[in-house]
Structures are given as structure tokens and as C-alpha cells.
Amino acid sequence: MFVVTTILALVYGIIHDHLTAALSPEYFLFGKDLASDPRPFRWAVTVLAAKASWPLGLLAGMALRIANEPSPRLPQRLPIRRLLGFIAIPMATAALAALMLGASPVSFDPWDQHAVAEMLAGPARAAAFVRVWRIHIGSYLGGALGLLLAVALVRRRRAPR
Numbered sequence: 832m833f834v835v836t837t838i839l840a841l842v843y844g845i846i847h848d849h850l851t852a853a854l855s856p857e858y859f860l861f862g863k864d865l866a867s868d869p870r871p872f873r874w875a876v877t878v879l880a881a882k883a884s885w886p887l888g889l890l891a892g893m894a895l896r897i898a899n900e901p902s903p904r905l906p907q908r909l910p911i912r913r914l915l916g917f918i919a920i921p922m923a924t925a926a927l928a929a930l931m932l933g934a935s936p937v938s939f940d941p942w943d944q945h946a947v948a949e950m951l952a953g954p955a956r957a958a959a960f961v962r963v964w965r966i967h968i969g970s971y972l973g974g975a976l977g978l979l980l981a982v983a984l985v986r987r988r989r990a991p992r
Contacts, residue, residue, distance in 0.1 A: 832911055833892040836918050840888025841881055843922055847929070848880035849873070851966055855959040862960065891921055891978055898985040905989045917985055921977030928973025933966035 852859050852873070859876055860866040868875040895917055899908050 832896055832915065833889055835915055836892030836895070837885050837888035839918055839922065840884045840891065843925070844880040844884025844887070845877055847966075847970060848876050848883075851963045852876045854966075855956070855963040857956055858960050858963040862964065887974065891918060891974075891981075894978055894982050895985060898982040899989070905986065905991075907989055907991075909985060909989060914985065917981040920981040920984070921974045924977030924980065925970045925974035928976070929966045929969035932969030932972075933962050935965065 848859075856872065859872075859879070863879060865872065865875045865879065870878070895914055899914050901908055
């Protein structure tokens with residue numbers, strides 16, 4: 832169970848970071864300090880993504896497993912294969928929230944975009960930097976909300992009928 836959720840999170844995180852690295856390499860070079868990383872850029876992005884995503888996959892597996900534990904009120908458990916289907920929920924909500932927040936025209940960034948523009952030599956690079964930051968925030972928020980929804984659905988599915 833935990834191996835599957837961790838692998839899925841790793842795959843999601845690595846793909847996610849490579850896509851966003853194509854949108855704004857500066858986000859990773861300056862925002863994540865990969866400019867000082869001696870490894871090739873794409874390999875450094877892969878390592879960063881793996882470090883950030885594997886604990887989230889483990890956490891998702893643990894949350895689903897705990898939601899499936901027998902209790903006096905909910906004695907039946909879902910089979911592991913069925914339980915693993917619920918991992919699609921946080922992954923889908925993470926992707927959806929990332930797309931929505933990344934495409935959002937509203938600017939609510941913590942950085943002064945003008946200061947970022949000066950650092951990155953242009954407003955277009957600054958806009959891409961901030962957009963990637965919002966995509967990442969969307970992924971984390973969407974994944975967290977999706978995991979809460981998945982846990983609630985597991986508990987509901989186990990409820991006596």
C-alpha cells in the first residue's frame with residue numbers, strides 16, 4: 832500500500848516539477864536555490880521533486896490505511912485494491928487546483944512582482960516565476976484537500992448500510 836502511494840507521488844511530483852521547470856527555470860534556480868547545485872539542471876529538478884514528493888505519498892498511504900482500520904463503529908475494511916483506488920482523488924485534485932491557480936489572473940503573490948522582474952531581467956520572466964509558484968501552491972492545497980476527501984469517502988464507504 833505505502834509503496835504504491837509513494838511511487839505514485841514520486842511520479843506525479845517529478846512530472847509536475849519538470850513541466851513547471853520548463854515554464855520557469857528561474858523558479859527552481861533562484862526560488863529553490865538550484866543555481867548553486869552542481870548537478871545538471873534537469874537532474875537537480877528530479878532530485879528536488881523526489882525529496883518533496885515521497886513523504887507526501889507515504890503520508891497519503893498512511894492516511895488511507897488509518898481511515899480503513901477497523902473500529903467498533905466501522906468493523907469492516909475495504910480490500911487493499913479498492914482502497915488504492917482512492918489515491919486518485921488527491922492526485923486529481925492536486926492537478927486540478929494547480930491548473931486553476933496557475934491559470935488564475937488574480938495576483939496574490941507574496942513577492943513584489945516588480946522586484947522579481949528586476950532580478951530576472953524582465954516582467955515576462957517574473958510572471959512565469961509567479962505563475963509556477965502558484966501552480967506549486969495549488970498542487971499542495973489541492974492534494975491536501977483531495978486527501979481529506981479521500982479519507983472521508985473511505986470512511987463513508989465503510990459505513991454500515
